[in-house]
Amino acid sequence: METVHVKQTALSDGLAPDSFASHAKGNTGLYRIIKAASYSLDGFRAAYKFEAAFRQVVWLNLVLLAAVIVMPLALGIKMMLVVASFLSLIVELLNTGIEACVDHTSTAQHPLAKIAKDVGSAAQFLALGLLTILWLMALSVFL
Numbered sequence: 001m002e003t004v005h006v007k008q009t010a011l012s013d014g015l016a017p018d019s020f021a022s023h024a025k026g027n028t029g030l031y032r033i034i035k036a037a038s039y040s041l042d043g044f045r046a047a048y049k050f051e052a053a054f055r056q057v058v059w060l061n062l063v064l065l066a067a068v069i070v071m072p073l074a075l076g077i078k079m080m081l082v083v084a085s086f087l088s089l090i091v092e093l094l095n096t097g098i099e100a101c102v103d104h105t106s107t108a109q110h111p112l113a114k115i116a117k118d119v120g121s122a123a124q125f126l127a128l129g130l131l132t133i134l135w136l137m138a139l140s141v142f143l
Helices: 002-012 020-026 029-050 052-070 075-105 111-142
Strands: none
Touching: 029 052, 029 075, 052 075, 052 111, 075 111
């Protein structure tokens, strides 16, 4: 009886019973975790391969994370810098996803597409601004 309810829910949610999404949603337990990790790795690879901004943020943060390791900063400061680095990577991944969705929908210029892309860019600007401010504050202990 529960299987019928799940299929009805999938149909009402717009998922065809034989669609890839329908099958992926049905996975549970360890197998689902493994598949999710695989999809995440695919996402990292795609972002790195196709998005120059993501590659730049990755390399910037690798350098900054190496600096965090070797610099004599308090643990709390190091933790905040690491969080800000991950935040900038997360925001860039989301921004890349937004851009891919917009471009998939249409490559024609449209005011809503511009807003979507500009808002994603603004989010990344804020994340990198936060990263810069935190690094300047952390480095101010050496002045």
